[in-house]
Each structure stands twice: as C-alpha cells, then as structure tokens.
Amino acid sequence: MKLPKMVYACQQCGAQHAKWMGRCPDCGAWNSIVEERPEPASLDAPPGRFGLPSSGGMARLIDDVDTASAPRLTTGLDEFDRVLGGGIVPGSLVLLGGEPGIGKSTLLLQAAGHLAATAGTVLYASAEESEHQIKSRAERLGVERAPLYLLAETCLERIFEEVVRLRPSLLIIDSIQTVFSSKLQSAPGSIGQVREAATQLLFTAKGQNLPTFLVGHVTKEGSLAGPKVLEHMVDTVLYFEGERHHAHRVVRAVKNRYGAISELGVFEMTGHGLLPVPNPSRLFLAERRDASPGSVVLCSVEGSRPILVEVQALVSTSLFGNARRMASGLDPNRLSLLLAVLEKRAGLTLVTEDVYVNVAGGMTVDEPASDLAVLCAIASSTRNRPVRPSTVVFGEVGLAGEIRGVPHAALRVKEAAQLGFARCVVPASNVPLPDAPGGCVLTGVATVSDALDELLAW
Numbered sequence: 436m437k438l439p440k441m442v443y444a445c446q447q448c449g450a451q452h453a454k455w456m457g458r459c460p461d462c463g464a465w466n467s468i469v470e471e472r473p474e475p476a477s478l479d480a481p482p483g484r485f486g487l488p489s490s491g492g493m494a495r496l497i498d499d500v501d502t503a504s505a506p507r508l509t510t511g512l513d514e515f516d517r518v519l520g521g522g523i524v525p526g527s528l529v530l531l532g533g534e535p536g537i538g539k540s541t542l543l544l545q546a547a548g549h550l551a552a553t554a555g556t557v558l559y560a561s562a563e564e565s566e567h568q569i570k571s572r573a574e575r576l577g578v579e580r581a582p583l584y585l586l587a588e589t590c591l592e593r594i595f596e597e598v599v600r601l602r603p604s605l606l607i608i609d610s611i612q613t614v615f616s617s618k619l620q621s622a623p624g625s626i627g628q629v630r631e632a633a634t635q636l637l638f639t640a641k642g643q644n645l646p647t648f649l650v651g652h653v654t655k656e657g658s659l660a661g662p663k664v665l666e667h668m669v670d671t672v673l674y675f676e677g678e679r680h681h682a683h684r685v686v687r688a689v690k691n692r693y694g695a696i697s698e699l700g701v702f703e704m705t706g707h708g709l710l711p712v713p714n715p716s717r718l719f720l721a722e723r724r725d726a727s728p729g730s731v732v733l734c735s736v737e738g739s740r741p742i743l744v745e746v747q748a749l750v751s752t753s754l755f756g757n758a759r760r761m762a763s764g765l766d767p768n769r770l771s772l773l774l775a776v777l778e779k780r781a782g783l784t785l786v787t788e789d790v791y792v793n794v795a796g797g798m799t800v801d802e803p804a805s806d807l808a809v810l811c812a813i814a815s816s817t818r819n820r821p822v823r824p825s826t827v828v829f830g831e832v833g834l835a836g837e838i839r840g841v842p843h844a845a846l847r848v849k850e851a852a853q854l855g856f857a858r859c860v861v862p863a864s865n866v867p868l869p870d871a872p873g874g875c876v877l878t879g880v881a882t883v884s885d886a887l888d889e890l891l892a893w
Contacts, residue, residue, distance in 0.1 A: 444471045446626050449662040471621045508605070508646065511549030514702055514711035515542065517740075518673060518686050520694015523550075523605070526644040527693065528637055530611070530666065531686075532651040532659045533675030538684055538702075538709055539650050540564070541572065542675070543607050545708050548578030555604040556582040558597060562589040562613035562623075576708040589623065591616045591632050595639065603645065608636065610650035612660055629661040633668050666690065677704075678797035683718060684709060685798075688738070698738030716743035716854055719796040725824040729816030731890075732827045732856070733808035734847040735800050741843070741850035743827065745795040746805070748812035753789045764794030765809065766801060773832060777810055780836030780883050783817055804841040806832035807860070810883060811890050820891045823858065827851040828890070830862040836883045840864035848875055860889055 443452045446469060448462035458465050507522030516522045519529070533539045544559065551557040561569055566585045573583075584601060588594055591614050598606060608614060615623040616631045633649070640647040649669065652660040659666060666672050670692045677684035686700040701718070702709040712718055720743055723730065729748040734741055753759065762770045770792055777783050792809060794800055807830035815822050822828075829847055831839040841847075844865040851859055852875040863879035871877060880886040 441470055443468045444626050447662070449626050449630070449664060469625065471625060471627055508550060508554050510546035511553075512542075512546060512700075512702075512709070512711050513713065514700035515546060515686065518688050518691075518694075518698045518700040519671065520688075520691055520698070523646045524670070524693045525646055526641055527671065528640045528647050528649065528669045529671040529673065530649045530651050530659070530669040531673045531675060532653050534653055536679075537675050537677055538704060539675050540569075540609055541576065542686070542702070542709050543609070543648055543650065544569070544573060544578065545576055547583055547605065547607055548573065548576070548581060550605050551581035551583040552579050556584065556601050557605045557607070558584050558586060558594075558601055558603040559607045559609070560586045560588055560594045560597070560614075561609045562587075563609060575706075589614055591635060595635070598639065598643075598645070606636075606640075606645055606647045608647065608649050610652060611636075611665070612652045624660075626662050629665060633665050637668055676799070681797040683712065683715075683797070695738045699740055699742070716741075716850065719744045719798060720854070723795070726821045728819045728821045729812050731808045731812040731815065731822050732851075733800070733805050734827050734829050734851055734859075735802060735805060736843045736847060741847050742798075743850060743854060744798050744800065746800075746808045746812045747793045747795055748809070748816045749791045750785070750788050750813060750816040753787055758785070758787055759789045759791075761790070762792045764797070764799050765792055765805070769806075770809065772834075773806055773809055774813070776832055776834060776836060776883065777813060781810075781814065781887060783814060785813075785817070788817070802841075803831040803839075804829045804847075806830065807838060807862075807880075807883075807886060811860075811886060814887050815891060818891060822890050825855070825857040826860060826890065827856045827858070828860045828886075830860075830880070830886070832883060838862045838880050838882060838886060844868055845870040848872065848877065851875060860886060 443455050445459040445467050447464040447467045450461040455468055459467055507524055509522050510516055531539055547557045547559050566587050569585050586597055611632055612624045614632050615628050619627050619631055621627045636647055654660050672690040674687045674689060682704050684702045684704055688696055688698045701712040701715040703712050723745050731746050732743055733746050734743050760770055774785055778785055808828045811828055831841055833839055840862045844861060845868045848859050849872050852872040858876045860878045860880060863881040866877050866879035878889055880889055
C-alpha cells in the first residue's frame with residue numbers, strides 16, 4: 436500500500452493521525468501535533484542487532500548465563516556514583532534531564548574528565564555547543580589533559596563513525612533533542628527523530644558494551660521532552676533539580692535498573708564546578724534558628740539515604756474572606772488533607788487562617804513520613820509555642836488522626852543521633868527499635884493529639 440504523503444504525530448505520546456488537531460485524542464495534550472513525513476521501513480537492517488556480540492543470536496538456559504560482568508566505572512564524584520547505584524555499568528544507557536542552566540553539561544564534563552584519565556578514551560559529542568565553548572568550560576573546571584575527545588556534530592551517523600574510529604570507553608550525547616538521523620527527513624527534536632536516535636544509540640550501547648549518557652531537555656511542566664518511550668528505552672533516568680537562588684543541586688533517580696530508585700545525590704555549585712556534599716543534613720540545617728515557633732526537624736529518607744530537613748510553617752489571620760494555603764517543597768493537596776485532619780482530630784480552628792508551609796533549603800519532600808512534622812509545625816505556629824530544638828519528628832498521619840508506622844525507622848533515628856539530636860518522636864508501632872543507637876530517647880505516639888501534647892508541652 437502506498438504511504439501517505441504526510442502524517443500528523445503527537446510530540447507527547449507519539450500517536451499518528453490523518454489530519455491536524457488542536458488536542459491529541461490519545462493523551463489529551465494541546466498543541467502537540469506536528470506534521471511529519473513517514474519513512475518506509477529499512478530492508479537492510481542488520482540481523483541480531485538487539486543482542487550482544489557474545490549471545491550469538493540464540494536463546495540460552497538461565498543457568499548457563501555468566502553473571503560475572505565488568506566492574507563499574509567510577510565518575511570521580513561520590514554523589515553521582517551513589518545515584519547511579521555504585522558507578523557506571525558498562526553497556527548502560529543513562530538519560531539525564533534538567534532545566535536549562537542547571538548544570539547538566541558541567542556534571543557530565545567533570546565525569547568525562549575523570550573517566551578519560553582513569554578508564555580510557557571518552558567521546559563528548561555536543562550538538563549545542565562548539566568545541567571552543569566546551570574547552571573553555573573544561574579549563575574552568577580544571578579537567579586534566581586526558582584522552583577526552585570533543586565533537587561538535589548534530590548528525591548521528593557521523594557520531595557513530597567517530598565511535599568506530601576511537602573505540603571510546605564512554606559516549607556522551609548533548610543533547611538527544613538536537614541530534615538527527617539522516618535516515619529521516621523530519622526536523623531534529625521531532626518525535627520520529629528522538630525515537631530513531633535513541634534506538635540507534637541503544638543498539639550501539641548494548642552491542643558494543645559502551646556506556647552512553649544522553650542529555651535531555653525538559654518541558655515547562657518539568658517532565659522530559661519527547662515521547663514517553665524514551666524513558667522506557669534507557670536503563671536509568673536521572674533528574675537534575677535545584678533552585679537558581681540556592682547553591683546546592685540535587686540529582687534524583689526516578690528509574691534505575693542497576694540500583695535503587697528515588698536515590699539522591701547532593702552537589703554544591705561553585706566557580707570550579709559541582710562539588711559533592713557528603714552530609715546534606717548539615718547543609719540543610721546550617722541556618723536553622725533554635726526555639727522558633729513553627730519550625731520542626733524532619734528525618735526523610737530518599738532512596739537509601741536519610742536526610743534531615745527543616746519544615747517551617749507560618750499561620751496568620753486572613754484579612755480577606757478566603758484563607759490561603761501555600762506549600763513549597765510539599766504537595767499542596769496533601770497539605771489540605773493534613774489541615775482537615777488537624778481541625779477535626781486536634782480541635783484547632785484554621786478555617787479563617789492563612790497557612791504557609793515551606794521546606795527550608797529548596798528541598799522537595801514527597802514521602803508520607805513527613806505528615807507528622809508538617810502537622811506539628813502548623814500547630815506550633817498556631818499556638819506560638821516552639822518545639823524543642825533537639826527533637827526530630829517523623830510519621831504518617833491517617834484520616835482518623837492515627838500515627839502510622841513508617842519504614843527505615845532505625846536508619847532515621849541513627850542519622851538524627853549522629854547529628855546530635857537527643858529525642859525522636861516516632862509512631863508507636865515503630866517502638867521499640869532493636870537497632871536504635873544509644874543517647875537518643877524514643878517517644879512513641881499513637882494519635883495526633885498525643886504527638887502535640889508531647890512536642891508542645893514544655
């Protein structure tokens with residue numbers, strides 16, 4: 436059957452339509468359908484391109500598969516290695532996304548310089564910057580003179596020619612939305628080009644056991660641009676986050692086939708690049724004021740790492756008819772739910788009060804264990820009574836006002852004790868803790884009323 440001259444593809448979900456529409460009927464995205472020219476399937480595709488060279492294209496018994504693999508490659512940045520699950524796995528395909536100017540290229544250039552000095556040749560292919568721009572950044576970062584090759588190229592086939600010539604130990608593509616394949620006639624960044632480029636890079640990474648990093652753009656909503664299939668194809672998806680007005684940056688893993696998801700790495704942005712922060716808790720609590728009403732210390736767990744953060748709340752009388760509820764670093768819908776529980780189960784009247792809740796330092800907390808700290812901070816500001824400065828709080832709050840147990844309780848208490856906190860208010864179901872460190876008193880609470888009595892009764 437003869438192919439149509441033009442198709443209309445959605446840049447969000449990849450669905451194809453016969454005519455242009457303002458809204459995609461498959462995913463509901465507005466103004467995401469663009470005109471593309473379809474391409475016939477290639478008849479000279481190499482057989483067995485999905486498999487590794489050692490597989491031979493034949494199925495093997497699971498007992499005969501050798502699990503001994505090459506050791507992971509270290510990037511020279513401990514926090515980056517932590518997020519990756521202990522280092523770079525040979526043959527892995529990693530997607531790193533973040534807002535413009537957040538530091539994606541800086542982070543990868545630092546890692547490339549270390550790997551070039553320790554593991555061998557590294558190819559850094561940039562489709563957005565010239566070689567002189569990358570060299571200027573490398574000099575500022577103090578990247579050592581090593582076999583680090585720079586390539587300013589947008590054509591994917593030319594990049595593969597350099598891969599065959601150099602045989603690098605690491606490949607970096609900056610970025611996946613700006614490279615294009617000459618096999619397609621659509622513009623770079625379109626859904627067809629992104630899918631084709633990612634597919635070819637996947638075959639190259641797996642077939643040549645070549646670890647590859649892809650830099651991805653993000654949309655105004657904060658999600659990775661391009662089709663969702665891009666995140667399914669890669670082995671690891673990392674998000675580079677951070678506030679422009681804060682010096683620290685956070686790399687968060689949302690998908691990782693070789694490590695824990697929701698793992699967190701904290702960096703500090705300096706004039707000489709990104710520096711790992713080995714103890715983020717001290718960073719987030721460095722400017723905390725003691726005995727301040729509305730301030731509570733929460734021990735949150737991100738992946739396998741416990742982090743202490745300060746939850747701040749401010750409750751003031753509303754001057755208008757509708758009270759405002761604002762949350763920074765927390766889910767606003769979760770805040771509304773917790774305010775309803777606080778009014779119903781603890782007897783606090785907040786219907787005419789403006790409530791502002793903030794996680795200091797620009798940190799984002801989304802786990803249910805933060806519920807009790809948020810409620811205590813709001814109650815402390817309402818009653819104008821501070822919580823003891825040496826107290827750490829964590830626990831999940833149910834709609835009936837009960838305090839539910841949370842995982843990794845011993846890990847949270849251990850982190851609090853290492854930073855000098857003497858008391859932890861925890862769910863009653865988490866007490867006693869067999870691995871609790873000495874010097875830290877555990878107080879179990881079963882309801883919201885019990886927690887407020889324990890924290891505000893001094």
